[in-house]
Amino acid sequence: MIKERLQKCCSLMKEAGLDVLLLTKPSNMFYLTGDGRLCTYAMITQGGKVALGVPVTDVEDVKRLAHFDHIVGFDDEVGMIHSIAHYFEHFGIKEGTLGLEYTFLTQAMMGMMTHPHAKPEKVTPKDCTHILSAIRMVKEAEEIERIRAAAKVAVKGMDAAVRAVAPGVTESRVAAAAEFAMREAGAEGFWRTYVASGPRTNVAHGLPTNRKIEKNDLVMIDVHPIVDNYSADICRTVCAGKPTAEQQATYDLYLEAQQGTIKMLKAGAEMMTLENHLHQVMKDGGHGDHIFGPPIHGVGIEFEEAPLPPGHAFFHGEKAPPPLLANVVLAVGNCGLYAGPWGVRVEDTNWVKADGYETLTEYPRRLQPQSNVG
Amino acid sequence: MIKERLQKCCSLMKEAGLDVLLLTKPSNMFYLTGDGRLCTYAMITQGGKVALGVPVTDVEDVKRLAHFDHIVGFDDEVGMIHSIAHYFEHFGIKEGTLGLEYTFLTQAMMGMMTHPHAKPEKVTPKDCTHILSAIRMVKEAEEIERIRAAAKVAVKGMDAAVRAVAPGVTESRVAAAAEFAMREAGAEGFWRTYVASGPRTNVAHGLPTNRKIEKNDLVMIDVHPIVDNYSADICRTVCAGKPTAEQQATYDLYLEAQQGTIKMLKAGAEMMTLENHLHQVMKDGGHGDHIFGPPIHGVGIEFEEAPLPPGHAFFHGEKAPPPLLANVVLAVGNCGLYAGPWGVRVEDTNWVKADGYETLTEYPRRLQPQSNVG
Numbered sequence: 001m002i003k004e005r006l007q008k009c010c011s012l013m014k015e016a017g018l019d020v021l022l023l024t025k026p027s028n029m030f031y032l033t034g035d036g037r038l039c040t041y042a043m044i045t046q047g048g049k050v051a052l053g054v055p056v057t058d059v060e061d062v063k064r065l066a067h068f069d070h071i072v073g074f075d076d077e078v079g080m081i082h083s084i085a086h087y088f089e090h091f092g093i094k095e096g097t098l099g100l101e102y103t104f105l106t107q108a109m110m111g112m113m114t115h116p117h118a119k120p121e122k123v124t125p126k127d128c129t130h131i132l133s134a135i136r137m138v139k140e141a142e143e144i145e146r147i148r149a150a151a152k153v154a155v156k157g158m159d160a161a162v163r164a165v166a167p168g169v170t171e172s173r174v175a176a177a178a179e180f181a182m183r184e185a186g187a188e189g190f191w192r193t194y195v196a197s198g199p200r201t202n203v204a205h206g207l208p209t210n211r212k213i214e215k216n217d218l219v220m221i222d223v224h225p226i227v228d229n230y231s232a233d234i235c236r237t238v239c240a241g242k243p244t245a246e247q248q249a250t251y252d253l254y255l256e257a258q259q260g261t262i263k264m265l266k267a268g269a270e271m272m273t274l275e276n277h278l279h280q281v282m283k284d285g286g287h288g289d290h291i292f293g294p295p296i297h298g299v300g301i302e303f304e305e306a307p308l309p310p311g312h313a314f315f316h317g318e319k320a321p322p323p324l325l326a327n328v329v330l331a332v333g334n335c336g337l338y339a340g341p342w343g344v345r346v347e348d349t350n351w352v353k354a355d356g357y358e359t360l361t362e363y364p365r366r367l368q369p370q371s372n373v374g
Numbered sequence: 375m376i377k378e379r380l381q382k383c384c385s386l387m388k389e390a391g392l393d394v395l396l397l398t399k400p401s402n403m404f405y406l407t408g409d410g411r412l413c414t415y416a417m418i419t420q421g422g423k424v425a426l427g428v429p430v431t432d433v434e435d436v437k438r439l440a441h442f443d444h445i446v447g448f449d450d451e452v453g454m455i456h457s458i459a460h461y462f463e464h465f466g467i468k469e470g471t472l473g474l475e476y477t478f479l480t481q482a483m484m485g486m487m488t489h490p491h492a493k494p495e496k497v498t499p500k501d502c503t504h505i506l507s508a509i510r511m512v513k514e515a516e517e518i519e520r521i522r523a524a525a526k527v528a529v530k531g532m533d534a535a536v537r538a539v540a541p542g543v544t545e546s547r548v549a550a551a552a553e554f555a556m557r558e559a560g561a562e563g564f565w566r567t568y569v570a571s572g573p574r575t576n577v578a579h580g581l582p583t584n585r586k587i588e589k590n591d592l593v594m595i596d597v598h599p600i601v602d603n604y605s606a607d608i609c610r611t612v613c614a615g616k617p618t619a620e621q622q623a624t625y626d627l628y629l630e631a632q633q634g635t636i637k638m639l640k641a642g643a644e645m646m647t648l649e650n651h652l653h654q655v656m657k658d659g660g661h662g663d664h665i666f667g668p669p670i671h672g673v674g675i676e677f678e679e680a681p682l683p684p685g686h687a688f689f690h691g692e693k694a695p696p697p698l699l700a701n702v703v704l705a706v707g708n709c710g711l712y713a714g715p716w717g718v719r720v721e722d723t724n725w726v727k728a729d730g731y732e733t734l735t736e737y738p739r740r741l742q743p744q745s746n747v748g
Binding site: 037038039055057058060061075076077078100102103104105108110111112126129136139167172173175176179180183184186188189192199200202203204205208209225291292293302311312314315317318334335336337340343 | 411412413429430432434435446449450451452460474476477478480481482484485486501502545546547549554557558560561562563565573574576577578579581582584585592599615658665666685686687689690691710717728
């Protein structure tokens with residue numbers, strides 16, 4: 001599996017004129033070597049050779065998990081730079097083009113990766129984000145099964161969170177319920193949990209606070225467990241009591257936009273068409289001014305990854321995506337509808353197939369989900 | 375408070391020849407405006423004017439929390455770039471030096487911040503990391519109290535985790551106990567939780583997995599709650615049974631190194647001297663080859679921030695720190711001792727005072743902490 005991925009990677013490197021990659025983003029390293037962790041790097045040649053540099057403490061653990069041709073442990077930052085220089089020399093790379101992850105490297109990390117003691121002078125850095133995105137975009141059968149497993153854990157987390165919603169309970173306590181349930185169900189971790197209530201449901205990134213939920217508040221919950229290195233993405237909005245008629249109508253509109261877009265999923269569909277459809281339903285319902293953020297994104301090792309709709313992709317350092325291929329996994333509903341005093345969002349993770357789709361995050365989509373709310 | 379911080383910031387900008395800052399790092403924006411969140415920016419002029427750009431959804435929420443002279447909401451990435459251009463024009467900045475956070479901005483984000491439609495051509499970008507680090511390094515009385523509150527929550531999380539340690543329990547389940555307890559105790563969130571057991575205690579960044587703890591395993595737990603926007607850092611290593619004589623002796627050595635270094639904390643002490651002392655105790659005990667990572671770092675809005683010892687500071691894009699000033703808060707013991715088959719680490723958050731220190735994370739430091747372990 002790793003070998004096939006490496007082959008694809010090398011052929012894309014050739015096309016893009018990249019002689020060697022120097023990866024530091026854990027998700028990319030995991031995909032191409034079987035292990036991804038902080039403070040490590042993977043150098044990958046166009047010939048498919050993999051050289052790893054890891055903290056000296058981690059050598060045995062990485063050896064157990066990763067595919068590689070060479071591995072070296074370093075003691076500190078200077079050691080890391082020298083080990084990179086060593087690999088350039090070992091592979092005989094004195095000039096050419098070096099692929100770096102421009103969407104991951106900070107300016108400071110960039111300074112280390114292209115340090116004059118590491119990189120030969122005639123080796124020129126260039127962004128390689130699109131190569132990794134291209135090969136990770138279409139999922140293998142085993143990856144789909146892992147995302148399906150993560151989706152099941154996400155549903156358990158959502159259920160625990162929804163059951164925790166009640167007047168007087170803090171947003172953070174609702175998040176606690178979701179996170180605890182996800183770890184109990186097999187998650188090794190999770191990406192940030194969002195829980196926002198009342199007026200905070202109108203905020204784009206509603207990280208939980210100690211705000212206490214009030215009776216009849218809307219509560220927006222968005223969770224992303226990590227299970228066996230893969231993720232899933234689900235969002236639900238529920239009411240801690242009785243929604244107003246306007247809230248119910250707005251929720252119904254958003255759900256129509258989201259579900260209608262999901263129904264359009266199949267190989268060959270264009271991301272732009274999907275985004276336009278979702279937005280059009282909102283516009284037709286009088287909420288054209290209440291849109292924010294990419295409504296659709298990929299899900300895999302990361303809960304938010306390529307593909308993104310073209311406009312967003314550009315600013316996130318990604319290329320505009322091709323028409324959907326079978327076995328892309330997409331979260332639909334990421335944008336939300338922000339009405340001003342409150343907002344609603346419903347998001348699901350979906351497996352795109354040749355002739356249709358399967359929603360992996362099946363959980364009720366109702367503002368008033370069960371008796372203990374309200 | 376915010377006004378005093380802005381004054382200090384402006385005088386450091388003047389010294390460094392920076393005409394304007396364009397901040398996107400949430401911790402820095404929080405410090406200078408009272409609100410920090412993703413996908414927003416703060417432009418700060420040398421005259422102390424603050425202009426914010428936030429998602430249109432977030433305008434009301436930010437207005438409620440932040441200090442600013444101007445605020446604008448944008449709809450998408452293009453709108454964000456245009457709003458930056460607007461502020462450059464509004465402040466009459468056509469040339470000069472623009473401070474950007476090189477330790478935070480990825481290459482892709484850098485492209486947006488310096489987009490030709492945003493930044494006037496004659497405005498030159500330069501790193502401003504050291505300015506924010508310098509003003510955030512010495513804590514105000516209220517900041518110390520917030521870190522103290524976070525430390526109390528960290529201790530509760532640690533206690534819950536230690537009590538969850540038992541043979542057959544997964545690392546992730548131990549993390550769940552810590553995280554749930556921290557949210558229950560008032561945390562709005564937390565930085566990543568580390569739980570590593572058995573051979574994984576030798577790994578530099580031991581994120582939890584589904585490995586089941588075995589009888590007599592060492593278990594390393596490191597937690598960092600966020601309480602009222604401030605953090606604390608505590609690590610303990612415990613044994614799920616009876617440690618070997620070698621494990622106990624190694625633990626005692628590391629604890630001696632860590633506690634001896636803490637006892638040297640006071641205004642005027644040099645970070646390099648502290649690091650050397652901690653390392654020397656390990657070397658004298660025969661563990662000179664088992665050191666990895668910066669042994670000391672600052673704690674505040676982030677669980678790991680400036681100051682760092684000089685060598686590490688350089689590679690993290692920071693300047694070498696001055697001798698300690700009163701009211702710096704430091705975590706001591708971050709490096710750990712990695713013996714090969716296992717490792718040990720004990721870390722505490724300490725308030726540096728004019729004549730000494732106070733440890734804020736008081737929790738027993740024993741390999742066998744209580745009866746239910748083993």
